[in-house]
Amino acid sequence: MRSLQSDVEQRGARIFELVDKHPERLFSKAGFYQRLMAFSMHDERFKTQLFQFVAVLPSLRGSSEIIQHLEEYFSDDNNGFSPLVGVGIRAARLVPWISAPVLRWNVSEMARQFIAGRNGNDVIATLRKRRTQKIGFTVDVLGEAVVSETEADEHAAFYGDLLEKLARETREWTDPLGKDAELFPVVNLSVKISALYSQISPAAPADAIAHVSSKLRPLFRRARELGAFINVDMESYALKNTTLELFKTILTEPEFKDWPHAGIVIQAYLRDSEADLRDLIEWGRARGTRFGVRLVKGAYWDYETTKSGQNGSNPPVFLQKPESDANFEKLTRVLFENNSVVTPAFGSHNVRSIAHAQAVADELRIDRSRFEFQLLYGMAGPIKRALVKMGYRVREYCPVGELLPGMAYLVRRLLENTSNEGFLRAKFAENVPAKELLRDPRELIKPDGSAIDTLKGSSHKNGASLNATAGHSFRNAPLVSFIYKDSQDKMQSALHEVRKRLGEKYPLYIGGEKILTDNLTPSVNPAEPTQIVGYGTEASIDEAERAVKAARAAFEKWRWTSVEERAQLLERAAGILERRRYELSAVEVFEVGKSWSEADGDIREAIDFCTFYAQQMRRLGRPKLTQQVPGEESYHHYLPRGVAFVIAPWNFPIAILCGMAAAGVVTGNAVIMKPSEQSIVCGAMLMQVFEEAGVPPGVLNFLSGHGSTIGAHLVNHKDVDLVAFTGSREVGLKIWESAGITRPGQRELKRVICEMGGKNAMIVDADADLDETIMYSIYAAFGFQGQKCSALSRLILLEENYDRVMERLIPAAASLRVGNPAEPGIMVGPVIDEPAYRRILEYIEIGKKEAKLAYQAKEVPPHGYFIPPTIFTDVKPNMRVAREEIFGPVLSVLKVHDLDEALEVANGTDYALTGGFFSRSPDNIERVKARLEAGNIYINRSCTGAIVGRHPFGGFKMSGSGTKAGGEDYLLNFLVPRVVTENTSRHGFAPEKSPEYRDEFLWPKPRQ
């Protein structure tokens, strides 16, 4: 008996033989495209630029715009392609009306290589041609992610029309193999769930399933009537569990329970894939009707690894290519073994994977008419022909649609074709020998998993790095992924548990003593204002005085506690925050109306502040030699300032309070922290965390109470050396002013760290990617009800783009889910309290008078402080809605003539906190980077969501005193620098060299 490997090799050799009979280059279109691809395979930088250029091209309107972009992307490059581009640009300048359209035509042709037609009519012509070659089809509609329900409805209608058209046009078509035809209907449609619902949240599968199934049911029903097959494609990992659940849910419904013509995709590059497949098979058996599975490796590898790198989470995909290949083979066998309930399809261009599937089918005596190979339109033509010749069933995946919405698909194909690790490149561009290509992938897996190191952003250590910048050696805590049912369940049970203890009383904490008085202030749930989340003890002036005394006394000891001990305290606190993560998130949901993911983001940030400042203090805590000179050494180091008073806002109720307090404590100061009156319970929780972490009595004190009484008293206090404030401009400026007055007996010049509001602007360039612009702008303006100081409140549109953006922006806003954030997947919850509610409504009235109300949500929950998301247009820079901070879900849209005017408008307020720009023009991006006035500038992404260590956060002008929370110089605000110089020469004799760093100046020296 032949071994499987030799069988695979023989079959592979046969395929190659057939392929080589009609040799074809990797890319069937010759000339322009061939050359581009060849260049990009040899130059990574060129490849990136090329793909970025290709992605922007369809959205460029005029010839001059195309030429300008061509120049910006390529002209300064040092690769073999630049002379060609240079010639092109010169020609283009001379005759732009010829060369730009020619270029666009070339790129369109390149895309057409992968797109089977613009619409249903177009595609039919292609399908007919394939039919003569005995190749079947599955048609897919381009333009996956929709930003509004209007777009989702359009997509659903398009799928419906396409189905009708395909059924009509192919009525007479018969099965190419004439056998087992009942398993493989001629008409086959591939659908993507992200195209059918704009508000899919991985945390809320039930909501997604309800919405998507209402679109899928009519499609399934009609497909069944017409005898067609519907395949549900698999997209990014975030949608995977929802897609699987949706598939099982609909197909278990009585109407579809006995329908065998629906299929789903399993991506073998996912670590979960085997478990998912086995689960599906079990479900299928219980259902009692067969269903289809298309096995692929997966098209989003680059996206998944980049995303995980950014989120600090483990990638869901394998990291070595042969692992995906080997898993594909393993799952191939699972599919064949369960052939009685699954109709398998293998979506691959890899001859090894294909030959292996053929060999396993033969081994298990499965007739070749009972499964099919599926390949993409425009790729691997010779392999398709070879498979047909060998008597296999072949189906082609044919995308249909316009170029613009199809760019994401095109870029995925370009990446796949030029990937270093891809089969197609190896075979058709690099002529790797067949023997090599047919090796068993299991032999190629490196046991040490070394591919992990190649991942972006995955630094594994959190040690203090003396030389690298802060962000490089720091690893952020991963976000909780609500993709998993386990995380959803944990959050639900945390909400349940926290709900049970609503109404508890929380003490002050002074000098290690808990103080609970009758003077209590309720903190209410803004989504249900009759519900009291907890009572905070109202601190009096007496208690404020006690806190100062306790802090002062503790400071004298704490300042001489080693940096290492202080850093470890923060790390223990981080561990406790992690352990109580769901519970604390649940408290935030109730107390300040954050959605699940926003609340989790806040706890993550608190954890990051603790670990980051611990790391930074270890770096700063080591006295550093100022200059190497013989006979003398000078060490620069830092001392704590004294007593720090920390005043935090409610909008990041744990993170900001924690960040400022942790910075104070780790630098050796004693801290009095005061949470906002609206988030006392969150503050009290943080105090519990530090208490459990072992903060010594008096080093951290907790005073809840009114800013106007205890707040003002402590700001003015002679024994308070530092005030760290984050909050409104009004209060911030008062603090800044009064802290400037030196009081009798005061030891230090009071240091103030003042972080205030913003009136943040996002500029949208004429060539911006509108999918991204809309998605991020909506999130930045309406996420957490617009109550982040970084939130977008002014959208500045170039007039050229104005209509196109507005056409999509308003339906996107209208699609948002507004409701109680205790429910998963809610995007817009309540604003913090009644005064805020009234103030925002007043601003909306002002806006109605000043500008044009372009959109306001009609329905919001009747109870609770819900403000309907609102958009004003015709806003002029001098209007109040364009100048004043509203701190609610209200967006002003301003139209400008050009980028100069956009910058002038963006910079024309008192604030400079965050700002953003959507553009694909490298020159314009550079210009905005240089000229936009804001502490944090974000290009082509949301202007909210700063991450500790990566995006040190804080603004200037009236947004703040120029400090950067989560940045490497933040702790310096809590310290005073000192230099200690010693003459080390004795009678002319001196040590040769002084060490770069020395131990801390601590006396008595701590025992090791």
Ligand SMILES: Cc1cc2nc3c(=O)[nH]c(=O)nc-3n(C[C@H](O)[C@H](O)[C@H](O)COP(=O)(O)OP(=O)(O)OC[C@H]3O[C@@H](n4cnc5c(N)ncnc54)[C@H](O)[C@@H]3O)c2cc1C
């Ligand atoms: C008909 C059809 C339908 C498809 N439908 C879907 C779908 O619904 N969802 C979807 O996601 N994809 C889908 N795909 C795309 C498919 O995932 C890719 O075309 C496929 O991954 C390419 O694999 P290959 O076997 O042809 O090539 P190969 O060159 O053998 O494999 C390339 C693949 O290996 C994986 N890979 C690359 N580098 C690494 C690495 N370092 N570590 C681990 N794995 C790596 C990636 O998945 C990459 O795409 C479909 C493909 C076809 C042909």
